Amino acid sequence: MKKSGTIFIGTALLCMMVLCIPVVSAADSGQSWTNNPEHITAMKAYVAYVSEDYQARMNGAITYIGTISGSAGTGDLTGAEQQFTATAASVQSMTTNDSIDEALTQMKGEVGTFHTDTQNDMKAYNGSASALHTSVNASVTADQATIGSLDTAWWTARETSRLDEFAHNDAIRNGALTNLTAKGIDVSQPQGFETQIGGLQPSLKSALDARDEKALESVNTQLGTLGKQFWAAVGADAWQARETTRLADFDKRTTTLQNQLTNMTARGIDVTQAQTILNQITAERDPLKAAFDNHDQDAVKTVDTQLTALYEQFKTIVQGYRQSAITHVRENGGNTTRNATFRQPAFRTAPAPSMTGGNTS
Structure with missing residues (x-):
C-alpha cells in the first residue's frame, strides 16, 4: 500500500509543482510586451485559474488525509494550502511581470511543500493511492464550474493580449521598413519575412480560439524564427x-x-x-x-x-x-x-628767409 501511495504522489500531485506561466507572447519583433497592461491582466487571469484548480486538488488531498488520520495529519497540509492561496491572492494587486513571476516561483515552492507533506502523511497513515485519487478528483469535479469559468477568462485575456501584441509588433516592424525605405534602402528581404509573419496571424488566432497549446506553441515558434530573421x-x-x-x-x-x-x-x-x-x-x-x-x-x-x-x-x-x-x-x-626709408633723398635744409624786409624802413 505504501508503494502504491508513493507512486500516486509521484504522478498525480507532483504535476502541481510544475507551476509556470504558459507562453502568452512571442519575441517576433524584438520588443518586450511583458509589462503591457494586457499581458499583466492575462497573467493575473492565469494565476486565478491555476490557483483555483490547485486549491481544489489540495482540498481533496486534505479531505482524504483527514479521513485516514482522524484529522491528526491535516495541520501541515492546511497551513501549506493557506500560504499558497494567500500568495495567489496577492498577485491580483501586482502590476509588473517580474513581481508576478516571483509570486509564481513562491507558489511552486508552496506546492512542493504540500506535496512533501502529503507524501509523508500517506506513508505515516498507510494511505491508499486510489482512494486519494478519488478524493482529489471529487474535489476538482465539485469545483469545476468555477475552475472552468476562470479557465475561460484566462484564455480570453490571453487571446486579447497575444493578438494585440501581434498588431503592436507588426506596426514596429513596418515602421522600421518605412524608415529604411525613406533612406533609399532596398528592404525587399526583410519585407519578405514581414509578409510571412503577417500570414501567420490567422493561425495564431485559430490556435487561441481552439485553446490548443501545441498549435499555439508551433505558431509562436515560427513567429520567433521569422522575427529573428526579419x-x-x-x-x-x-x-x-x-x-x-x-x-x-x-x-x-x-x-x-x-x-x-x-x-x-x-x-x-x-x-x-x-x-x-x-x-x-x-x-x-x-x-x-x-x-x-x-x-x-x-x-x-x-x-x-x-x-x-x-x-x-x-x-x-x-x-x-x-x-x-x-x-x-x-x-x-x-x-x-625699411627699404623705402633708406632710399629717400639726402637731407637738404630749407632756404633761409630773406632779410630784406628788415631794411625797408
Missing part, C-alpha cells in the same frame, strides 16, 4: 545605410582637404608633410568599408580612432603652414618699409 535583415540593411552615408561623408571630407592643399601649393607653399598625412587618411577608406561590410562595430571604432588622430595631425600641420605664410607676409611687408 530583424537580422533589417540590421544588415541598417548597416548598409550607415556605410553609404559614412563613406559619402568620408569622400567629401578628403576631397575638401585635398583642395586645401592644392590651393596652398598654388601659392607656393610646400605641403609635402600634410599630403603624407592625407594619403594615410585616404588609405583608411578600405578598412572602414570592410568594417561596415562585416558589421563589425569594434573595427569601425578602431578605424575611427585612427582617423581622429590623423585628422588632428593634418589640422595642426595646415595651421602651421598658414601661420608661416602670415609671418612671411609680415616680414616682407616690414622690409619694404
